[in-house]
Amino acid sequence: DADVTQTPRNRITKTGKRIMLECSQTKGHDRMYWYRQDPGLGLRLIYYSFDVKDINKGEISDGYSVSRQAQAKFSLSLESAIPNQTALYFCATSDTAGGGQPQHFGDGTRLSIL
Amino acid sequence: SQQGEEDPQALSIQEGENATMNCSYKTSINNLQWYRQNSGRGLVHLILIRSNEREKHSGRLRVTLDTSKKSSSLLITASRAADTASYFCATDSAGGKLIFGQGTELSVKP
Numbered sequence: 001d002a003d004v005t006q007t008p009r010n011r012i013t014k015t016g017k018r019i020m021l022e023c024s025q026t027k028g029h030d031r032m033y034w035y036r037q038d039p040g041l042g043l044r045l046i047y048y049s050f051d052v053k054d055i056n057k058g059e060i061s062d063g064y065s066v067s068r069q070a071q072a073k074f075s076l077s078l079e080s081a082i083p084n085q086t087a088l089y090f091c092a093t094s095d096t097a098g099g100g101q102p103q104h105f106g107d108g109t110r111l112s113i114l
Numbered sequence: 115s116q117q118g119e120e121d122p123q124a125l126s127i128q129e130g131e132n133a134t135m136n137c138s139y140k141t142s143i144n145n146l147q148w149y150r151q152n153s154g155r156g157l158v159h160l161i162l163i164r165s166n167e168r169e170k171h172s173g174r175l176r177v178t179l180d181t182s183k184k185s186s187s188l189l190i191t192a193s194r195a196a197d198t199a200s201y202f203c204a205t206d207s208a209g210g211k212l213i214f215g216q217g218t219e220l221s222v223k224p
Contacts, residue, residue, distance in 0.1 A: 004156070031210060035214075040216060041216060042118075042202060042214040042215055042216040042217055043157070043202070043214040044214075045211065045212075045213070048211060050210070058211075059213075090156055090157070092156075092157075094210060096210075100144055100145035100147075100162055100164060100206050100210070101210065102147060102159035102162055103147075103157075103159065103212060104159070105156030105157045105158070106156050107154075107155055107156045108154075108155070108156055
């Protein structure tokens with residue numbers, strides 16, 4: 001089983017719909033992140049959480065919200081989807097040990113908004 | 115805003131050749147990381163180099179860091195077709211929050 005699991009893997013929906021993307025992890029990491037990837041733009045940070053009671057905005061949080069339901073679960077919501085939110089979305093986790101830690105990514109959710 | 119700028123954007127080589135990718139960044143960092151992304155998959159961590167390190171090796175990978183020039187390079191030696199992927203640098207300036215570059219697409223032809 002994958003350490004970081006994202007559901008769904010693919011989603012097509014219409015403008016104005018509310019959408020939730022889910023992420024769960026079995027790595028036991030405190031830190032979780034949501035990114036979006038657009039062609040030619042790399043990854044951009046939407047929200048991040050360093051523990052269950054900590055939620056922080058990233059570079060591009062407008063139009064998105066998150067919920068950290070447990071250490072292992074971090075969900076991303078689009079309250080009213082718009083076409084320019086069509087992108088590949090990634091969840092990642094990392095440990096809290098000092099000195100810098102690598103991030104571990106899920107395989108992504110491909111979201112299309114018509 | 116993107117912290118890292120990667121060069122080249124795309125690179126095509128033959129199997130057995132070396133591949134070099136470069137990353138430049140703008141602000142001081144705690145560490146710099148390199149990731150690989152195969153088509154349709156999530157990113158996979160390759161190597162982390164701290165700001166007080168100048169060079170690091172992992173198998174066929176060699177990473178250098180020049181903090182005075184705010185730049186890093188990733189060298190893949192004796193490339194294989196399986197190395198075909200996109201490669202991203204990411205900088206950690208503030209306690210674990212990464213900023214990614216735009217990536218280099220590497221194509222290794224058999």
